[in-house]
Amino acid sequence: MNRLHICRLLGLIALLIGVSMLASLPWAFPWFGPARQIETRGIVGLLGAMAVCAAVGAALLRIGRSSVGATLFRREAIAVVGLGWLLATLLGALPFWFAGVSTGRTDEGRPIAMGLVDGLFESASGFTGTGATVLTDLEDEALVPRAILFWRSETHFLGGLGIMVLFVAILGMGSAGKTLMLTEMPGPTQEAPHARTQRAAWIFAAIYVGLNIVLTALLLVEGMSLFDALCHSFGTIATGGFSTYNKSIECFQSLPIDLTITLFMVVACTNFTLLYFVVIRRPSRLLGDVEFRTYIAILTVATLMVVAFGLSHSDFPDVGSALRYGSFQVVSIMTNTGFGTADFDRWNDFNRGLLLLLMFIGGCAGSTSCSIKVIRYILLVKILRLEIEQIYHPNVVRHVRLGSKALTEPNLRKDVLLYFAVFLLLFVVAWLLLVGIEPGSTWTDNGRSVHDKLIDCAAAVGATFNGVGPGLGICGESQNYASFHWPSKTILAGMMLLGRLEIFVLLALFMPDFWRRK
Numbered sequence: 297m298n299r300l301h302i303c304r305l306l307g308l309i310a311l312l313i314g315v316s317m318l319a320s321l322p323w324a325f326p327w328f329g330p331a332r333q334i335e336t337r338g339i340v341g342l343l344g345a346m347a348v349c350a351a352v353g354a355a356l357l358r359i360g361r362s363s364v365g366a367t368l369f370r371r372e373a374i375a376v377v378g379l380g381w382l383l384a385t386l387l388g389a390l391p392f393w394f395a396g397v398s399t400g401r402t403d404e405g406r407p408i409a410m411g412l413v414d415g416l417f418e419s420a421s422g423f424t425g426t427g428a429t430v431l432t433d434l435e436d437e438a439l440v441p442r443a444i445l446f447w448r449s450e451t452h453f454l455g456g457l458g459i460m461v462l463f464v465a466i467l468g469m470g471s472a473g474k475t476l477m478l479t480e481m482p483g484p485t486q487e488a489p490h491a492r493t494q495r496a497a498w499i500f501a502a503i504y505v506g507l508n509i510v511l512t513a514l515l516l517v518e519g520m521s522l523f524d525a526l527c528h529s530f531g532t533i534a535t536g537g538f539s540t541y542n543k544s545i546e547c548f549q550s551l552p553i554d555l556t557i558t559l560f561m562v563v564a565c566t567n568f569t570l571l572y573f574v575v576i577r578r579p580s581r582l583l584g585d586v587e588f589r590t591y592i593a594i595l596t597v598a599t600l601m602v603v604a605f606g607l608s609h610s611d612f613p614d615v616g617s618a619l620r621y622g623s624f625q626v627v628s629i630m631t632n633t634g635f636g637t638a639d640f641d642r643w644n645d646f647n648r649g650l651l652l653l654l655m656f657i658g659g660c661a662g663s664t665s666c667s668i669k670v671i672r673y674i675l676l677v678k679i680l681r682l683e684i685e686q687i688y689h690p691n692v693v694r695h696v697r698l699g700s701k702a703l704t705e706p707n708l709r710k711d712v713l714l715y716f717a718v719f720l721l722l723f724v725v726a727w728l729l730l731v732g733i734e735p736g737s738t739w740t741d742n743g744r745s746v747h748d749k750l751i752d753c754a755a756a757v758g759a760t761f762n763g764v765g766p767g768l769g770i771c772g773e774s775q776n777y778a779s780f781h782w783p784s785k786t787i788l789a790g791m792m793l794l795g796r797l798e799i800f801v802l803l804a805l806f807m808p809d810f811w812r813r814k
Contacts, residue, residue: 297371297811304360305368305376306383307353313387313454314349317342320391320450323523324443338443341395349387371810378805381793384423384455389415391447398439399778400432407439413782413789420789422451424796425666427537427634427765430778430785434542442523449527449538455796456534456664457504457568461497500568503575504664507533511560518552528635532557533564535664537634537765543774544636545624554620554637558627562595565631565659586698587660587671594670598654599626602647609644630654632666634765641772648768652755655762666763666795668719674698675712682709718799719761726757726791733784738770756780761791 324338368376392415398407399414410418414430421428433439440448508529515525524540531538541547545557563571566588573581582588602622603615612618621638628635629651640651658667678696685694695702696709730753739749748769755767756777766773770780777785794802804810 297375298363298366298369300360301363301366301368302360302372302375302379303356304363306379307356307358307360309376309380309383310349310353310356310387313384314346314353316450316454317346317349317391317447320443320447322443323446324441335437335441335443337395338441341391341393341397341441341444342447344394345387345390348390352383352387374801374804374810378797378801381423381797381802385416385420385789385793388419388423388447388451391444392418395441395444397431397441397444399430400439401436411782413785417777417785417789418448419451420792421760421765422448422536422538423455424763424792425452425456425534425536425632425664426760426763426792426795427452427531428760428771428788428792429538429765429776432776432778434540445540446523446527449530449536449540452534452536452538453508453530456530456536457500461500499572503568503571504533507560507563511556514556515553518550518556520548520553528557531635532560532633533664535561535564535631535633535659535666535763537628539635546637551620554624557635558624561627561631561633561635562592564633565591565663565665567660567662569662570660587674590674591660591670594654594657595627595630598630598650599623601650602626602643605644605646605650609647611643611647625651626654629764630657631659632763632765634759636766636773639772639774641768641774652758652768655758655764658762668716668762672712672715675703675708676716679709679712715799722791722794722799723757723761726761726787727754729787730757730780730784733781733787738779744769756784756788757791760788761795763792763795 321339321342324335324342392410393412397410397415399410400408402408410430417428417430420426431440434445511529511532512522512525515528516522520528527538527540528545530536537544539545539547545554566582567585570582570585570588573579599619599622602625603612603618606612606618606622607615612621624635624637625640627633629640632655640648656668657673658669659665661669661671675696675698682694682696685692697703731750734749734753736746736749739745739752752767752769752771755769756771759765759767759771766775769775771777777788780788
């Protein structure tokens with residue numbers, strides 16, 4: 297393993313993170329928004345963080361200066377992607393700490409300083425597109441400067457498509473870039489629309505940035521300020537969910553905004569390769585894709601179920617409201633965005649349970665969505681069907697098919713089943729750890745039961761592992777993660793990174809054999 301080459305690439309990532317913080321600086325000045333005065337804390341926080349990023353980047357580049365032009369093999373790529381995301385999380389937390397961000401206020405009204413783990417939690421949530429937060433009042437500028445609030449949303453933009461994809465788009469890197477992209481891009485299929493890796497990265501980045509620009513323009517027309525439009529565009533296209541208001545999208549009370557964001561959440565969770573074919577006027581590739589059709593079908597059926605059960609349990613006053621709020625929340629949860637136009641934690645048990653299940657589906661492979669992905673469920677069903685057929689037709693050899701294409705990869709069945717098994721194992725372990733760490737008094741003191749604790753902890757793990765953000769109960773749509781203790785927040789932040797990196801890339805870093813020179 298070429299450790300010097302790894303250091304060099306990590307140094308470039310650190311510099312990229314530092315330079316990106318420049319975009320948040322203007323929002324500390326009153327002429328860029330409604331701030332009443334220059335936000336000194338925001339400026340200090342960002343400048344201090346940029347200085348650290350520059351120092352770390354320069355040091356790592358100096359260490360790895362002799363590795364320029366070295367070949368990047370599979371192990372090095374895994375190390376760069378895994379360590380790169382950990383480094384981005386650490387550096388991304390610096391503005392929160394240096395700016396003296398407060399997570400809330402005590403009963404006496406005193407600010408509660410953001411701790412070490414809180415900053416890492418917020419940064420991990422931003423970069424992974426989770427949208428879970430420990431900030432209890434986003435609208436109090438004395439607690440969270442606007443410049444830092446913008447940086448918080450900007451982490452969605454940087455992490456949404458993937459730090460490595462943007463990295464390769466800018467720097468190219470030839471075959472090394474291809475290795476990095478295939479290591480980071482989510483989903484079991486990683487088709488690029490062009491053989492040249494840098495061109496493919498540029499195409500993905502152009503579509504990603506283009507969607508952000510179009511959505512920002514539409515939200516401006518529909519009444520949002522530039523600050524809010526940018527922040528909510530970042531959160532929508534990256535399927536992140538960070539808002540600038542405590543009540544998320546609900547605070548705007550605007551049907552056009554609801555419909556626009558719903559549409560763009562659906563688009564953002566579509567395979568970017570298919571979006572590329574739409575751009576070059578070949579929409580048949582999109583409409584003929586098995587995963588996309590299944591994705592739309594699940595969204596449609598789930599929406600109709602939420603509407604029907606919601607009306608029967610009086611969760612909605614009329615059919616129009618049921619369609620508006622039901623469709624938004626179904627799309628928001630399944631796409632792992634986590635925006636809210638209604639507090640779904642107050643809905644009937646069936647709808648709450650259905651939304652919890654949708655967290656574990658996610659969007660299409662090759663999109664900005666996290667979670668398991670629709671394609672894996674399609675493959676799982678087909679694999680199980682073949683295994684059952686083998687019982688009564690043991691001599692018949694069949695391959696898993698997606699549409700007209702036969703998938704002949706020898707390890708396909710093992711890979712899909714292994715992913716589901718490891719995913720379930722990690723979920724259960726994290727859930728049990730949270731149940732053991734969190735005291736029951738957090739629930740009983742508020743008139744709730746131990747049964748509620750089990751459900752809330754499971755929802756918290758599911759919401760962070762799948763990149764959704766809001767869970768149920770104490771971490772529901774109208775709540776946050778501030779009440780969890782720091783060991784639980786550390787576990788949940790780790791689950792965010794595991795989910796975003798498809799589990800195995802991050803787990804590989806903890807294998808002793810991975811780091812041995814061979």
